Amino acid sequence: MTESVHAHADEKPPGLWRWVVTTNHKDIGTLYLLFALLMFFIGGSMSMVIRTELFQPGLQFTDPLFFNQMTTMHALVMIFGAVMPAFVGLANWQIPLMIGAPDMAFPRMNNWSFWILPFAFSMLLSTLFMPGGAPAGGWTMYPPLVLMTGDAFPYLIFSIHLMGLSSLMGAINIIVTILNMRTPEMNLMKMPLFVWTWLVTAFLLIAAMPVLAGVVTMLLTDRYFGSSFFNAAGGGDPVMFQHIFWFFGHPEVYIMILPAFGVVSTIIPTFARKPLFGYASMVYATASIAFLSFIVWAHHMFTVGMPLAAELFFMYSTMLIAVPTGVKIFNWVSTMWRGSMTFETPMLWAISFVVLFTIGGFSGLMLAITPADFQYQDTYFVVAHFHYVLVTGSVFGIFGAVYYWLPKWTGNMYNERLGKIHFWCSIVFSNLLYFPQHFLGLAGMPRRVPDYAIQFTDWNQVSSIGGIGFGLTQLIFVYIVFQAIRSGSKAPARVWDGAIGLEWSVPSPAPYHTFQEPPKLTEGELQREGI
């Protein structure tokens, strides 16, 4: 061991203070994951308000303004508070373990990137109690509507700046860690796919998040400093906001799905007991999805009145993304093909991801057809689409990852029976929740409305029942996680017998400090190439 490395494996400050000052990637990963879980429940309770109100036509519980605050805040909290931090948490825990690095490249910056988040979200959530209420103009913040937000407006903008800062520091840390800290024998094409997808995601983050920061800054100056970026009276153009926003926004949706692709590409080979099919094509597909995600943004704006040539360009480029996405789905299915499959909880999530994410991809393709989108735009069909890709896609991916690595983190097996119950309830309720929204959208029900025409009642009721069920089901998850932290049968180092990867070469729970010396790659760790 080199001189500067502390040999005391478990040296930590006492009490809660440890969590404030920690620079350990495992601690920070845990903080991110717990924070994401908390936000998942806060955002989730907002969606419960939405679904309760929509159980019947007419206004029951909320007034329209509060309803719109709920849809806006739900989206902001889930995207920036739950899904993104959860993936960063997974990255913190797993990337150093998977590439054989002792920690992240910049441990202290890592601490800051996490601790910014509680401030950002306290600020955002405090707007619920301000005069004029929380932001209610939609998470997409289109002007001129968003400029009519009450006192909450500057808090909205600054909290987005802070979230952006946090993810940018996180992204830079992740890229440097991956590029510079791998154990010497691990060249790029030997990296686990989760690491690859995070590398690409981190590049997407540093390319897209600053643009969001810029565009919300323009909103701020338009409102307070008399600029006219989006104000037609001063020569600006509100449609330009949509262009700049979606230039960030579409890459953002891939930021939220690529790490889930990595998780699924890790879980499926383990439980199919076969190497991943087409490792190299997976890497190239990830990179091409990332590239294409920057040239499709206007598929969110087909109805703003673009010229025909632009409508066609964005339609075709959007459809093009289906090709690398299809490659991935093909590879996952081929990995399972003739594998000796077992169906432990992580595998169930991974398989359901493949099926349900594909449904979301298909509705995405329907939305990509410009003339069809003229009908679907701003209806519940869009809501159904993005919940299939984001909930049954990204969130299920996160669940899969947590079940897969939880024994490594806590040293204890989680309760497999409860895990399966959590899974099956989630599957049933999430489909009850989101599938009918396709029908509602096709029949013309607009999104972001607290009230609707009575012919939409039946499917809304099914959807609300699914929603409440899905929400309650998640309490099982909390129970399982905390139970696994406190008790449960001891997990071996290689928790799953088909698992490959450096993380399984350290004991469970993973010691506070790992890989102080770069590890050697063994035969098993190298079995990534396809058959």
Place this chain on the structure above:
Amino acid sequence: MTRSARQQSNRTLALKLAGITLAMFGFGFALVPLYEVFCEITGLNGKGVNRIVSAAATAVDDNRWVTVEFLSGSNLAGSWEFRPSQSRMRVQPGRLYSVSYQARNPTDQAVTVRAVSSIAPGTAAGYISKLECFCFRQQRFAPEEQRMMPVRFMVDRALPPELGTISIAYTLFDSLNREAAPGS
């Protein structure tokens, strides 16, 4: 690699990445002029050319009729009355026409407004020339004042043949009082 060499190379890489981040922040702002230039070249946002053409330089196309529709809207506080004297007009390319918009300030305060025009479809914007328009400058309204404001325009003979109907919309905005009062 030694520890300090590793730290050094980490730092260099992080600085480069921070550089990309800053560049992308700048790029977000650079999109604004890029967007404007793009729209000006293509006329896509319907802002039109608003250049003053000499009426003598064009001959009338006697064989072609185009419908021009006039729309109005207000983004001002208070219920402003704002409408064109006629809602549509059949015109011949190359000939000069005029239409006027009537506006009334319903408030008991003097208000300076700016009318912003938008032409649809955007591809027609480059073929509408305005010789005179109340949208060229801010308009000041005394309390309760009512006024007719003229637009003189011409459709270019080069208007692509597939365009049979063009709409011109004006929206009234608060002038933001950024410029001095009109006329000064």
